[in-house]
Amino acid sequence: MPSDRTAVVIGASMGGLLAARALSDSYARILLVDRDDLPAEPTARRGVPQGRQLHVMLTRGRHALDELFPGLSEELAGLAVPLIDLHEQVSWYNDGYLMSRRPSQLLAIGLTRPLLEHAVRGRVAALPGIEFVTATEVLALTATADRGRVTGVRLRHRDGAEQIVPADLVVDASGRASRSPLWLEELGYAPPVEDRVRVDVTYVTRLYQREPHHLDGLLGTLANAVPGAPRAGIAIVQEDGRIAVGFSGMMGEQPPTGDEEMLAFARTLATPWITEIVEAATPVTEAVRMRFPASVRRRYERLRRFPAGYLVVADAMCSFNPIYAQGITIAALEALLLRRLVAAGESGLSRRFFRGSARLIDGPWSIAVGTDLRFPAVEGPRSPRVRFVNAYVHRLHVAATADPVLGAAFLRVLNLLEPPTALLRPGTMLRVLRGFWRGGRPYTPVMNPQRVAADPAASTLG
Ligand SMILES: Cc1cc2nc3c(=O)[nH]c(=O)nc-3n(C[C@H](O)[C@H](O)[C@H](O)COP(=O)(O)OP(=O)(O)OC[C@H]3O[C@@H](n4cnc5c(N)ncnc54)[C@H](O)[C@@H]3O)c2cc1C
Structure with a gap:
């Protein structure tokens, strides 16, 4: 009491x-x-x-x-908030490799912050x-x-x-x-x-009216930033049939807010899905920009x-x-x-x-911080462990194109359900090495030939 x-x-x-x-x-x-x-x-x-x-x-x-x-997720579902299987219903494009998908218990709620x-x-x-x-x-x-x-x-x-x-x-x-x-x-x-780790991130977000064909019927997509191409894009479904598109830039890279400029920015991401939304969907808000200087x-x-x-x-x-x-x-x-x-x-x-x-x-x-240290302009000590983990996680992304077990392992860590060390368990390491040696399947962009060239494998080492 x-x-x-x-x-x-x-x-x-x-x-x-x-x-x-x-x-x-x-x-x-x-x-x-x-x-x-x-x-x-x-x-x-x-x-x-x-x-x-x-x-x-x-x-x-x-x-x-x-x-x-108790019951908050159900209450939100009643407010037309979608529940998203982060492994099955989201396309993850990490370091130039598209993760293979499969059903999971990694469920997220898609809703606006307010x-x-x-x-x-x-x-x-x-x-x-x-x-x-x-x-x-x-x-x-x-x-x-x-x-x-x-x-x-x-x-x-x-x-x-x-x-x-x-x-x-x-x-x-x-x-x-x-x-x-x-x-x-x-x-x-x-x-x-x-x-304090300076990352100089700029965010731009805009909401659009969602249509069923967006994202090829999936509920989200993400293309990460890599050294040499410090731009990322994310789109995720939210309440009331909306879809939020977020752009971010690292180390001073500034995503734009104008219609044409946003479209051009989207086209530099490797995958077609965000471009399709920005090009043709009806916006329901203005694009809003925010800077985040440092962790x-x-x-x-x-x-x-x-x-x-x-x-x-x-x-x-x-x-x-x-x-x-x-x-x-x-x-x-x-x-x-x-x-x-x-x-x-x-x-x-x-x-x-x-x-x-x-x-x-x-x-x-x-x-x-470890992931941000992949970017050469981010200042901070790059211990042998940080270099090893970044090079290893890149190899995991390669192997995860064909091995959904690795995608699941990565997403469990990203979602804070497991500590980062879980990725270094012997069974997981073996799968990573085997998958990497076999060679992943690099994703071939369908719509976006203008993608900024990058060599993430080289830059993950420092
Ligand atoms: C661009 C961006 C994107 C983000 N995306 C995500 C995300 O996807 N997922 C996620 O989990 N987190 C995200 N975050 C982080 C998330 O927003 C914060 O972790 C979360 O809001 C918790 O912050 P807080 O309550 O500690 O502080 P804040 O949300 O900053 O709130 C501080 C509050 O204190 C009040 N206040 C301040 N000073 C005083 C004072 N002296 N007297 C009275 N009131 C005061 C302010 O009015 C405000 O209401 C994001 C952050 C940013 C910047």
Whole structure:
């Protein structure tokens, strides 16, 4: 049963909503504070600019959301959200090789980010003790005289009025621009070390009306970026008979937003499916662009001193290159961890939470950063392990053109159902080597001869 304690969560986006859900079993009152007015409809908002960009929910994240909100996937299916078999119903074009498909249990939900947030917000609002404090900015933390414990937050409402709100626990879910490092310094603590990997990614997303012949009847397609051709394209079906097309460019490559330019960009991807949509489908939104300069991981788990009564979660702790679609899944896994830790008692909570989160983040971070290091312009240490794994995964893509077992193994890791080391199991390695020696079947583009030439095999080595 919840005690009479109060928690304040800074930020009511996915990270804050999921943290509030985690705390709701143990806290009587939870205030979710956000700068924005939270829309009554599933629409994008200012405080979450990435809401207009294509989002994919990884399978592990969907499982975690269903654990936090039983029946959520079914509820969304009732809102005309498609369930997508990521192995059977999506064409994966990795490093110039088209993965062979087969039925799987890798099911994803295809929906816009605002609808997901709206559905989750509805579930959270229905929990006992939840209050949304909107149009209100958190300015600072308050603390005990010895600064050993955070005691609440100082807020400013949009009308300019300031207020101190006391809390037994404050959780920072304010996203990648989190001011926690600064707030900690104000209280006399060292800020966390920051791992930062510049990727200079630009996203462009546009929604189109879906027609049955799109994607040859499949529900999604992806063509990845490779060194020498740092452009990627993705299309995936979403609610209300829409199809989202997302372009991304690495290291300064900027996908365009004009009709003609988008078509030209699509034609430089190897496969025909996105071109067909951009060329002939009816757009239902403008194309929207967003830049993402760097993956950032703040190493709170390494701090020797940290005030009691305070936590940092989700993007505020770690924000990944969005190409790997990991952010919400990690926020949901952190929420499951938080729920378990809080239920077991709060002594040493921050230490236990940050250590547990670091373990959750290690694998996904190594996938994102390791893969980004294939691009020569991305700065960072290329250990022999990173070089080996990248060269190996390229060979896996070659072999996966004919061996669906390898495609499944790759997608299970990508969807965070298995750690990256699962790809190095002896049986899998044997299949990779056998398939690679036999030679994969490079995909021959049907419509797009203008594809930018690339030699991914050579560049995976560094
Ligand atoms: C282009 C792009 C594409 C992405 N695609 C995917 C994807 O496909 N799959 C996936 O899982 N993830 C994706 N992500 C990541 C995902 O959007 C985030 O991981 C997710 O939103 C969780 O973030 P958050 O709640 O921690 O922060 P945010 O979503 O950034 O929200 C922060 C919230 O805090 C509020 N706030 C900030 N400061 C204050 C303050 N001082 N006082 C009060 N309120 C404050 C803001 O208004 C906002 O509501 C993508 C990200 C980007 C940039």
